[in-house]
Amino acid sequence: MRALIKTARGAGHLHVLETTSPHPGPGEALVRIHQSGLCGTDLLIFDDVYRGRNRPVPCPLVVGHEAAGEVIELGPGTGGPAPGTRVGIEAVAGCGCCHHCLRGHYNLCADWHHLGLTCAGLLADCAVIPVGSLLPLPAEVSFDDAAFLEPLATAVHTAERVRPTPGMTAAIVGPGPLGLLHLLVLQAAGVGPIVVYGQDGDEKRLALAASLGAEVALGDLRVIAVHANGVTQGRGFDISIEAAGTSSAIQTALEIVSGHGTLVSLGIIRNTEIDVLQVMRKNLTWIGVVSSVRRHFAEAIALVHAGKVSPRGLITHRLPLAEALTGFEVLRHREAVKVMFTPRV
Numbered sequence: 115m116r117a118l119i120k121t122a123r124g125a126g127h128l129h130v131l132e133t134t135s136p137h138p139g140p141g142e143a144l145v146r147i148h149q150s151g152l153c154g155t156d157l158l159i160f161d162d163v164y165r166g167r168n169r170p171v172p173c174p175l176v177v178g179h180e181a182a183g184e185v186i187e188l189g190p191g192t193g194g195p196a197p198g199t200r201v202g203i204e205a206v207a208g209c210g211c212c213h214h215c216l217r218g219h220y221n222l223c224a225d226w227h228h229l230g231l232t233c234a235g236l237l238a239d240c241a242v243i244p245v246g247s248l249l250p251l252p253a254e255v256s257f258d259d260a261a262f263l264e265p266l267a268t269a270v271h272t273a274e275r276v277r278p279t280p281g282m283t284a285a286i287v288g289p290g291p292l293g294l295l296h297l298l299v300l301q302a303a304g305v306g307p308i309v310v311y312g313q314d315g316d317e318k319r320l321a322l323a324a325s326l327g328a329e330v331a332l333g334d335l336r337v338i339a340v341h342a343n344g345v346t347q348g349r350g351f352d353i354s355i356e357a358a359g360t361s362s363a364i365q366t367a368l369e370i371v372s373g374h375g376t377l378v379s380l381g382i383i384r385n386t387e388i389d390v391l392q393v394m395r396k397n398l399t400w401i402g403v404v405s406s407v408r409r410h411f412a413e414a415i416a417l418v419h420a421g422k423v424s425p426r427g428l429i430t431h432r433l434p435l436a437e438a439l440t441g442f443e444v445l446r447h448r449e450a451v452k453v454m455f456t457p458r459v
Contacts, residue, residue, distance in 0.1 A: 139189045148183045148257040148458075152450075154292075166232060178235040204247040205228055208220025266295050287338075289330070296355055326427065338366055360381065364386050373397055
């Protein structure tokens with residue numbers, strides 16, 4: 115089979131290679147991948163700047179963690195979705211016995227496994243997946259939509275934490291896939307107006323956000339702050355979501371959130387300077403959201419099945435797996451929102 119493999123540490127070293135097809139063991143299923151999406155984290159793997167929790171990224175490694183497919187075979191003595199079942203795929207699994215796992219928060223497990231980051235991923239013709247990570251799909255949910263379930267579940271997790279209500283206002287700083295999936299989920303909750311902010315280079319992504327019903331604006335912190343004051347009559351946004359993973363995005367999201375509002379951190383960034391006095395004086399709730407658990411996947415499937423959210427509209431580039439490196443380039447230059455691969459083409 116073909117797979118996109120990080121063959122060695124260091125920047126680059128990503129190749130589409132022919133490799134031996136895996137075989138499922140007990141508790142596992144072999145899944146034929148129908149659609150697989152490219153994530154910004156995959157770009158961090160490409161550049162060798164992603165750092166995991168308690169274990170380094172192994173090499174060689176099949177990358178990718180956003181996909182949907184069809185069960186081909188179950189491992190020996192394994193019960194689970196029968197061969198032929200269409201499935202979404204959960205990327206994270208916890209150790210099962212730590213404090214967080216026992217309380218259902220295995221996204222916080224210090225010893226978690228993550229497809230495409232700590233173990234073989236999904237940018238491949240086929241993948242071996244624990245059956246507990248498979249979610250049968252309703253017939254009405256397409257593989258295109260189901261390949262978004264991993265990041266869409268994160269947006270559902272955010273909504274669970276923030277508890278948006280109709281009439282709230284929201285800002286999303288960063289018009290990438292995760293930011294725009296949050297736009298769709300907040301729209302489904304009745305939030306509005308929702309403004310998506312970007313910087314130079316984000317023009318194509320902002321155009322897509324506008325087509326989805328968001329108000330959009332482009333500029334630096336000063337420009338965005340002036341725009342936010344105009345939209346909210348100087349109050350700031352009830353919900354301010356940082357989805358860009360940059361120091362400036364954190365500063366911007368903090369600047370434009372309202373008093374008694376909620377600031378959400380989603381981007382992967384370690385250190386930055388912030389005006390802590392604003393956090394206190396605005397009486398803020400500041401939350402971080404990392405990944406998701408199974409109930410968020412179930413809710414994501416329900417949203418798509420009900421027609422409340424249609425993430426496939428975020429697909430801007432479709433490529434065969436053989437052209438995977440082209441997908442990385444259009445993502446790096448922010449020409450794409452979502453790059454979707456069809457591995458078997």
